[in-house]
Amino acid sequence: MTIQTETSVPAPPLTYSKTRGLVANLSAFMKQRRMGLNDFIQKLATNSYALSVHVCVYVHVFIYVCMHSAVPSPSQQINLGPSSNPTAKPSDFNFLKVIGKGSFGKVLLARHRGDDKFYAVKVLQKKAILKKKEEKHIMSERNVLLKNVKHPFLVGLHYSFQTADKLYFVLDYINGGELFYHLQRERCFLEPRARFYAAEIASALGYLHSLNIVYRDLKPENILLDSQGHIILTDFGLCKENIEPNGTTSTFCGTPEYLAPEVLHKQPYDRTVDWWCLGAVLYEMLYGLPPFYSRNTAEMYDNILNKPLQLKPNISNAARHLLEGLLQKDRTKRLGCTDDFTEIKNHMFFSPINWDDLNAKKLTPPFNPNVTGPNDLRHFDPEFTDEPVPSSIGCSPDSALVTASISEAAEAFLGFSYAPTMDSYL
Numbered sequence: 001m002t003i004q005t006e007t008s009v010p011a012p013p014l015t016y017s018k019t020r021g022l023v024a025n026l027s028a029f030m031k032q033r034r035m036g037l038n039d040f041i042q043k044l045a046t047n048s049y050a051l052s053v054h055v056c057v058y059v060h061v062f063i064y065v066c067m068h069s070a071v072p073s074p075s076q077q078i079n080l081g082p083s084s085n086p087t088a089k090p091s092d093f094n095f096l097k098v099i100g101k102g103s104f105g106k107v108l109l110a111r112h113r114g115d116d117k118f119y120a121v122k123v124l125q126k127k128a129i130l131k132k133k134e135e136k137h138i139m140s141e142r143n144v145l146l147k148n149v150k151h152p153f154l155v156g157l158h159y160s161f162q163t164a165d166k167l168y169f170v171l172d173y174i175n176g177g178e179l180f181y182h183l184q185r186e187r188c189f190l191e192p193r194a195r196f197y198a199a200e201i202a203s204a205l206g207y208l209h210s211l212n213i214v215y216r217d218l219k220p221e222n223i224l225l226d227s228q229g230h231i232i233l234t235d236f237g238l239c240k241e242n243i244e245p246n247g248t249t250s251t252f253c254g255t256p257e258y259l260a261p262e263v264l265h266k267q268p269y270d271r272t273v274d275w276w277c278l279g280a281v282l283y284e285m286l287y288g289l290p291p292f293y294s295r296n297t298a299e300m301y302d303n304i305l306n307k308p309l310q311l312k313p314n315i316s317n318a319a320r321h322l323l324e325g326l327l328q329k330d331r332t333k334r335l336g337c338t339d340d341f342t343e344i345k346n347h348m349f350f351s352p353i354n355w356d357d358l359n360a361k362k363l364t365p366p367f368n369p370n371v372t373g374p375n376d377l378r379h380f381d382p383e384f385t386d387e388p389v390p391s392s393i394g395c396s397p398d399s400a401l402v403t404a405s406i407s408e409a410a411e412a413f414l415g416f417s418y419a420p421t422m423d424s425y426l
């Protein structure tokens with residue numbers, strides 16, 4: 001469960017009755033235009049006043065309907081840039097399997113009909129997003145994805161587009177499984193494997209911080225393995241942009257097991273919140289459960305705030321020292337508070353890691369998912385893959401749904417659609 005409390009006010013919706021009236025007026029207008037044109041003009045020509053009235057009425061009705069009906073405005077038109085297909089749409093894809101679910105929609109394995117390539121397409125329901133007032137988080141996710149395309153351990157966005165009722169992220173398809181899935185099966189990892197994953201995660205976080213982005217929701221469910229076994233960080237919905245090295249924010253958000261003490265205290269916090277989360281994930285990889293974990297959420301929060309960190313003796317001194325530094329309750333004393341990623345990178349726990357080789361993916365991952373190809377879904381939870389693909393995913397929206405929500409959604413997701421320049425692919 002992810003907690004998020006930032007809010008925004010959506011635009012007032014266009015009512016169904018008002019829309020029906022407008023459409024009726026437009027239909028009458030179009031019907032009248034289909035009358036014998038000569039006869040129509042001859043009638044009006046006998047009365048210049050009637051001519052002016054008719055013209056004014058028709059022009060106003062036409063303008064009003066264009067502004068408020070379900071017809072997409074120019075700002076909603078899809079711009080795919082230098083693409084042979086200038087209007088991306090759901091029917092471009094064969095949606096094959098559900099591979100993930102979230103609060104606002106699903107992630108589906110999809111094959112593009114044009115190039116036969118496989119993608120993970122994240123399909124979000126605008127209505128659900130607006131209902132929970134989460135537009136800012138969704139647009140933040142899109143913005144962060146645009147900046148991430150060149151990092152080896154961050155999922156890449158190919159392009160995004162929208163219909164009247166849905167948003168679509170066309171993402172890299174990663175099928176090595178969630179770290180959470182592998183942890184569930186194996187309970188915990190040996191230290192070298194945990195170190196490798198922690199190093200790749202830290203590299204991704206350090207890159208985000210260099211862009212003044214705080215991730216804020218690091219957890220095993222958001223950490224994927226690719227087909228070779230490298231880490232890929234995904235789901236940027238809770239990222240906070242424009243946080244300078246000494247900047248802070250105060251939104252209460254995250255996932256309960258991994259919340260830092262300063263977030264629970266509702267105090268201003270900075271990028272060191274991500275290093276706390278790295279410590280929590282590393283602890284879970286080594287011990288099988290998050291630090292301070294309790295089934296009782298209130299008790300767990302109390303543990304995070306007040307209980308001293310307890311480390312069993314079955315890990316190295318370097319691992320103990322790193323966990324103590326990352327899981328320091330006082331953020332001003334936490335490892336990473338002074339020199340951010342550089343402090344993490346230089347810690348003795350990571351002394352076996354050649355960081356240049358790591359970022360170049362020259363280090364052999366400790367675990368190979370051994371997937372046979374894109375159709376190999378063995379590392380996805382059957383809870384997702386056994387679910388039927390909704391028929392509405394690849395279809396045009398129902399006209400009633402469109403007319404009920406188009407005005408509200410158009411304002412909320414203005415500018416969502418995106419296609420990279422050709423340089424992004426080089």
